Amino acid sequence: MKYKDYYATLGLERSATEDDIKRAYRKLARKYHPDVTKEADGEERFKEVGEAYEVLKxxxxxxxxxxxxxxxxxxxxxxxxxxxxxxxxxxxxxxxxxxxxxxxxxxxxxxxxxxxxxxxxxxxxxxxxxxxxxxxxxxxxxxxxxxxxxxxxxxxxxxxxxxxxxxxxxxxxxxxxxxxxxxxxxxxxxxxxxxxxxxxxxxxxxxxxxHPRFRVDGRDVSLDLPVAPWEAALGAQIKVPTPDGSVEMTVPKGSQGGRRLRLKGKGIPGTTPGDLYVILTIVLPPADTERAAAAYDVMRQAFNFDPRAHFYG
Incomplete structure (x- = not known):
């Protein structure tokens, strides 16, 4: 929306008293009243003055x-x-x-x-x-x-x-x-x-x-969980934080980034409690040493894998 400076509309400082506001409004309302104004934009100004007064009074x-x-x-x-x-x-x-x-x-x-x-x-x-x-x-x-x-x-x-x-x-x-x-x-x-x-x-x-970690939708709660590529590919048992303490969760073998796993009943408590949804985020280790770079090269040669095989249609 557009901001409207109601104090400027009435020609007032922000420290104006209740009486200041009334006097300014009466003066401007008389000046811009459609029945007496000679200003081309008088009717519009009259409405603006009235709106400002409705708030500031x-x-x-x-x-x-x-x-x-x-x-x-x-x-x-x-x-x-x-x-x-x-x-x-x-x-x-x-x-x-x-x-x-x-x-x-x-x-x-x-x-x-x-x-x-x-x-x-x-x-x-x-x-x-x-x-x-x-x-x-x-x-x-x-x-x-x-x-x-x-x-x-x-x-x-x-x-x-x-x-x-x-x-x-x-x-x-x-x-x-x-x-x-x-x-x-x-x-x-x-x-x-x-x-x-x-x-x-x-x-x-x-x-x-x-919250820096959790998002809320009604009684359901969700969070993004970072996992290593081998945890997603091979499966893993991972400790997952919840707003009420940590729980163990199984990451199924062959999981992809963005997969949504549900921990039933781990959302906000209630007669029917909400669920906690864990969204997997695959995090790649950096190739910042010769050994790490060599490991990536071995993996490149071991897989016949094109990540863009279906990207171009």
Missing amino acids: DPEKRAAYDRMGSEWQNGQEFQPPPNWDEGFEFRGAGHEAAGEANLDDFFEAMFGHARAAQQRQAAAAMAGQDHHAKVLIDLEEAYRGAQRSISLQMPVLDAQGHVTLQSRTLDVAIPKGIRAGQHLRLNGQGGPATGDAPPGDLYLEIAFRE
């Missing part, structure tokens, strides 16, 4: 926007940084991942459901609002379960009208077998209520940190 949207960073230029190709929303606590009914067509759609996807939830809860005896946040865990924690201390930050307005982040830390039990995308519900940890109404709940969306 809302502390949660503004804080989320600010998390994208300030180094982007108007019109520049842009993607939100990975896991930009980790630990970002906000009110409402949940949000979806980034990647929409433009920033307006992005914030609509993130907070659109929140507005509907706020309207529903306004009529619900002043009960506290539900809050949401995304937390990252290690894949190993999904295999074994864990006790985690998590830090959350929620945007609030201070007395001067600046957006600040209010921090809190919670101790959370990560259950064994949890998948990416699942939610943990913490009763009463959402917004406060008034009177005798109950407080809201906090929903933690689980995501996995990027």
